[in-house]
């Protein structure tokens with residue numbers, strides 16, 4: 360055991376040094392660090408190697424080639440870092456190595472995950488009776504929840520989709536926003552419901568679905584709404600859509616990968632108003648809750664629909680009607696206990712800590728936006744949450760400036776195309792970001808944008 364301790368301390372030492380240095384290194388890995396990855400390119404040797412040596416190689420070649428997304432000035436995508444407590448819990452749960460499929464076999468992690476689920480429902484203001492599943496991310500959470508929706512809609516039509524498949528089944532009608540996240544369409548495709556068959560509802564100029572453009576709904580309809588547009592942060596009009604769906608007996612699914620977390624903040628909860636009237640929800644904990652990847656969660660109001668879509672039975676698998684077997688609710692059987700990190704993050708932050716994390720990052724997004732517009736650059740979206748879209752002029756200019764910002768290394772922002780306009784996207788999601796990180800990043804962005812403008816003016 361002594362040896363094990365030494366190795367883990369070695370790993371902790373290396374990880375600690377890595378994290379401590381994140382704030383002072385360039386956010387994007389340097390081209391030199393990336394080219395040194397070639398050192399990994401050799402055939403596997405025949406003999407075992409000392410674990411400490413393995414770790415050393417990983418750290419010396421691997422660490423410098425990472426992007427500092429765990430650090431305070433990474434604003435790409437919507438991904439955030441890891442809270443120290445979540446990372447630490449991830450290590451401990453990794454040491455436990457529990458296959459969290461069955462309560463009777465892994466009661467500890469099954470119970471902790473159940474508590475985490477209840478806390479999530481509470482924090483996100485979702486109905487307490489929901490069933491839940493810890494999955495890899497929102498892609499799979501969408502898949503899981505929509506499998507339950509598919510089950511329920513076809514069951515009403517007298518069809519058992521798990522037993523009989525989709526060949527010959529009554530058709531369902533899936534309705535999505537024109538601004539649906541591509542992974543939602545992938546989930547629809549994986550479920551055999553056809554991504555091109557989905558009816559796309561037009562949106563307003565901030566990317567929210569237009570409730571007045573919703574087609575007529577029926578018991579065969581599954582309406583997929585969005586809480587938090589990936590570009591603008593916009594929320595679809597949940598109360599109107601849920602009311603129309605309820606009347607028709609349709610299912611409403613919410614893709615709330617990050618936006619669902621608005622509900623955890625008293626000052627932003629109005630954005631998520633009506634969300635509890637939906638039937639299923641998907642979210643990520645590796646985004647705004649800042650736990651390590653992979654950590655998505657699906658919630659489904661109708662426990663039986665989710666269980667029918669996901670459960671398996673086999674003679675060698677102990678079933679327990681008095682317990683919740685996590686595997687009855689997830690696509691996976693074997694899986695790591697990702698809910699443990701979620702538990703740890705929630706426990707460490709408490710309600711006020713979660714609200715503060717969400718509100719603070721949204722405040723920083725507004726700080727970015729006002730600095731950009733004060734400097735004369737166009738902010739393309741209404742800042743409702745943590746997302747900011749900035750245009751520096753023509754598509755080429757914007758793309759060039761984004762690429763210069765990434766190469767400069769003070770911070771990292773990505774690019775996107777929003778309603779035909781090329782933009783830089785700033786997503787503020789990390790617990791580690793401070794106001795001075797925001798100001799340092801603003802300074803760098805403006806310095807780079809202005810020097811590019813001069814270059815253009817000089818025709819060079």
Ligand SMILES: *Cc1c(COP(=O)(O)O)cnc(C)c1O
Pocket residue numbers: 437495496497498499540542543587588589614615616617643655
């Ligand atoms: C990130 C995101 C997804 C996909 O989540 P993964 O965890 O990457 O699978 C889906 N929908 C929205 C709105 C997102 O922001």
